[in-house]
Amino acid sequence: MSATRTWFITGASRGLGALWTEAVLDHGDRVVATSRDPTVLKPLVDRHGDRLLLLDLDVTDRAAVDTAVATAEERFGGVDVLVNNAGHMLTGAVEEVSAEQAVAQMDVNYFGALWTTRAVLPGMRERRSGRILQVSSLGGLIAYPALGVYQASKWALEAMSQSLAAEVEAYGVHVTLIEPIMFPTDLATASPQVRSDPAYAHARAALYAGAGASGFTPGDPAATSAALLAVVDAPNPPLRVLFGTGGIDALRTEFAGRLAGLEEWDHVSRLAQGTAER
Known part of the structure; x- marks a missing residue:
């Protein structure tokens, strides 16, 4: 990578994306900040000048994504770091979520990230350098009640990204999945809402009271900026990194439970195998 890097950040106008955009600029790098409403970042243009390029972008529009990445490459010569941050969190039981809401959740959280990833890859491969x-x-690794469709979008992102990491390592491109745990941003309030069904009140109660978020201490959103830069500055960044505390214990419980369940039903696995040689 060049000494001064060019970042392409989606969902840059609010929440963690806005904090990261400002931190990267303060770090001395260049940023292409994309959002459906990038005008809120205009004060940063006044401070940082031509090191910041604001682009209006809906990541679900594949043609618009390709155009935005081409614009970034033409302006700065290439994208060194892609941060796929655009997304929303649909809270609701699986039956409560409408078909349109389910499709929109996948379009933004999964396909949006897929389109931007595909758009930057040719340039990164050619330069044999890049960070995605x-x-x-944390919901990309654990599924809680009343978050099934949201977390399905993150599980899809996890699988695609793990495969991608193995595919592009030979070209000097590193892929890292950032897994925030709990940070007080406007993600939930700014996201679409389902029409609640009293039949699933117990699922929401489980999410908020015990099985989900209540076991974690909210982190400082501003502190994630230093963590983000530490990951990008690392010579050999991880495939996965948790942002926040408490996740390791939750994952130990989750994975131990998965293995225990599979072992308990191993007799059925063997039954399904039949008499074929192993």
Whole structure:
């Protein structure tokens, strides 16, 4: 990578994306900040001048994504770091979520990240250098009640990104899944809402009271900027990194439970195998 890097950040106008955009600029790098409403970042243009390029972008529009990446490459000569941060969090039981809401959730959280990733890859491969940071969630590894469709989008992102990491390592491109745990941003309030069904009140109660978020201490959103830069500055960045505390214990419980369940039903696995040689 060049000494001064060019970042392409989606969902840059609010929440973690806005904090990261400002931190990267303060770090001395260049940023292409994309959002459906990038005008809120205009004060940063006044401070940082031509090191910041604001682009209006809906990541679900594949043609617009390709155009935005081409514009970034033409302006700065290439994208060194892609941060796929655009997304929303649909809270609701699987039956409560409408078909349109389910499609929109996947379009933004999964396909949006896929389109931007595909758009930057040719340039990164040609330069044999690049970082792709996918903003997933602890919910990309664990599924809680009343978050199934949202977390399905993150599980899809996790699988695609793990495969991608193995595919592009030979070209000097590193892929990292960032998995925030709990940070007080406007993600939930700014996201679409389902029409609640009293039949699933117990699922929401489980999410908020015990099985989900209540076991974690909210982190400082501003502190994630230093963590983001530490990941990008690392010579050998991780495939996955949790942002926040408490996730390791939750994952130990989750994975131990998965293995225990599979072992308990191993007799059925063997039954399904039949008499074929192993």
